[in-house]
Amino acid sequence: MIESDIKIPTTRNAITTFNMIIEAALEKFYEGGYHGTTIQAITQHAGVAAGTFYLYFPSKMSLYKHILITLSHNIRKEIASKVALKETRLEKEREGIKAFVQYVQQNPQMYNVIWESLYIDRGLFKEYYESFARRYVKGLSHAQAQGEIDTLDVEVTAYVLMGITNFIGLKVLLDLGENNEDLEHIIDSVMMLLERGLFTRK
Amino acid sequence: MIESDIKIPTTRNAITTFNMIIEAALEKFYEGGYHGTTIQAITQHAGVAAGTFYLYFPSKMSLYKHILITLSHNIRKEIASKVALKETRLEKEREGIKAFVQYVQQNPQMYNVIWESLYIDRGLFKEYYESFARRYVKGLSHAQAQGEIDTLDVEVTAYVLMGITNFIGLKVLLDLGENNEDLEHIIDSVMMLLERGLFTRK
Numbered sequence: 001m002i003e004s005d006i007k008i009p010t011t012r013n014a015i016t017t018f019n020m021i022i023e024a025a026l027e028k029f030y031e032g033g034y035h036g037t038t039i040q041a042i043t044q045h046a047g048v049a050a051g052t053f054y055l056y057f058p059s060k061m062s063l064y065k066h067i068l069i070t071l072s073h074n075i076r077k078e079i080a081s082k083v084a085l086k087e088t089r090l091e092k093e094r095e096g097i098k099a100f101v102q103y104v105q106q107n108p109q110m111y112n113v114i115w116e117s118l119y120i121d122r123g124l125f126k127e128y129y130e131s132f133a134r135r136y137v138k139g140l141s142h143a144q145a146q147g148e149i150d151t152l153d154v155e156v157t158a159y160v161l162m163g164i165t166n167f168i169g170l171k172v173l174l175d176l177g178e179n180n181e182d183l184e185h186i187i188d189s190v191m192m193l194l195e196r197g198l199f200t201r202k
Numbered sequence: 203m204i205e206s207d208i209k210i211p212t213t214r215n216a217i218t219t220f221n222m223i224i225e226a227a228l229e230k231f232y233e234g235g236y237h238g239t240t241i242q243a244i245t246q247h248a249g250v251a252a253g254t255f256y257l258y259f260p261s262k263m264s265l266y267k268h269i270l271i272t273l274s275h276n277i278r279k280e281i282a283s284k285v286a287l288k289e290t291r292l293e294k295e296r297e298g299i300k301a302f303v304q305y306v307q308q309n310p311q312m313y314n315v316i317w318e319s320l321y322i323d324r325g326l327f328k329e330y331y332e333s334f335a336r337r338y339v340k341g342l343s344h345a346q347a348q349g350e351i352d353t354l355d356v357e358v359t360a361y362v363l364m365g366i367t368n369f370i371g372l373k374v375l376l377d378l379g380e381n382n383e384d385l386e387h388i389i390d391s392v393m394m395l396l397e398r399g400l401f402t403r404k
Contacts, residue, residue, distance in 0.1 A: 032237065033235065033236075033237045033321040034235075035234065035235045035237050035238035036237035036238070089401070090401050093400075111320060112320055112321065115317050115320065116321065118313060118314055118317065119235040119314065119318070122376065125376070126376050126377075126378060129372070129378055130378050130379060133378065133379055147402055148401065148402060149400050149401055149402060150398070150400070150401075150402050151391065151394065151395065151400060152387075152390055152391040152394050153381070153387065153388070153391040155379045155380060155381070156370070156373075156388050156391035156392065157391065157395065157400065158379075159369045159370060159372075159373045159378070159379070160366050160369065160370070160391075160392055160395060162369055163365035163366045163367070163368055163369025163370065164362050164365045164366060165365070166365055166368075166369065167361045167362065167364055167365025167368065168358070168361060168362070168365065170331070170361075171358075171361045174324065174327070174328050175328075176328060176331055176332050176335065176361070177332060177335055177357045177360075177361070178357060179355075179357070185354075185355065185358075186355070186358050188354055189353065189354040189355040189358035189359065189362075190358065190362055192353065192354050193353065193359065193362060193396075193399070194395075194399055194400045194401065195399050195400075195401055196352070196399045197395070197396055197397050197398045197399040198295075198351050198352070198353060198359065198396045198397075199291070199292050199350065199351055199352075199396065199397055200349055200350060200351060200352050
């Protein structure tokens with residue numbers, strides 16, 4: 001678990017200010033990157049006094065970690081709520097991929113925020129994906145115990161599915177290649193591979 | 203195609219200096235990121251005079267693009283040379299994944315260099331993956347015409363396979379989760395999914 005060391009505000013005014021700082025940071029990080037953004041640039045963009053920042057965040061790193069934790073929490077909650085409505089693992093995978101891509105479309109800065117951890121602190125990147133994978137492994141192990149899936153290694157399978165989902169999300173978000181408006185068709189193609197494999201049977 | 207605007211050196215001394223600048227830049231970018239690295243820091247680290255940089259590179263961006271083009275070229279050459287030795291598409295996929303992961307292990311800064319294009323110029327990121335995908339699509343289309351694979355959309359399949367390969371590479375490189383020393387087992391797990399699909403048949 002990535003640890004947070006921020007001070008969560010409690011009054012309405014403080015919460016507003018806190019959220020303004022986070023919104024401003026998201027925009028500035030997206031524009032100029034973490035290393036290219038100063039605390040002063042964030043407070044200026046948020047329209048708050050420079051000292052206000054330190055009421056909540058000991059450092060720029062704390063703010064970044066808070067953003068990463070929040071994003072991670074929101075993605076999982078979003079996917080989990082959609083996936084819970086489905087019965088079979090097959091339906092759950094389909095719904096999970098779709099929920100992820102739609103989340104990405106609504107939060108285009110997502111990859112920038114997560115992958116920037118590679119440059120800020122590799123441990124954060126590692127922890128982000130490992131904790132995502134741990135939850136995935138749980139679901140896949142359950143499906144395997146139920147005889148719904150058949151895999152040599154559930155953990156490798158979790159990373160395979162995360163890789164697929166992340167690259168389909170990138171394709172749609174950045175409009176890589178063709179036909180990115182038809183999300184159902186894209187997901188049909190992915191699911192056909194997950195259902196039958198890629199190679200024809202001899 | 204990402205365009206380069208650098209001056210390629212021709213004399214032995216100039217080539218040595220040129221390569222020293224590139225090596226130094228790779229290290230500095232890996233440490234502090236593109237935005238966090240100045241041209242001065244690069245020339246200092248390379249042990250060359252500040253003005254030397256401009257003999258070859260009009261800007262830091264030109265240097266970064268050159269590194270990205272070179273990396274892209276090297277990965278493809280490496281994979282292509284290994285894959286060419288295999289007959290079937292199934293063997294080619296297996297070999298391609300393995301060659302990619304081994305390349306990553308020998309060039310641990312690879313993800314940092316490529317993904318940093320998201321923060322430097324999204325067009326570069328887009329072009330990098332689109333041109334990788336175009337080549338992949340060619341190979342997959344050929345395999346489909348030969349009846350070796352069966353897919354709804356070869357382009358989506360290219361991104362699926364790129365996603366799998368990239369995340370397996372990340373898992374091994376950053377030691378995400380367990381059992382990352384046994385590359386053959388990891389690739390066996392991936393290939394089982396590509397051969398049979400993930401879900402059991404009713």
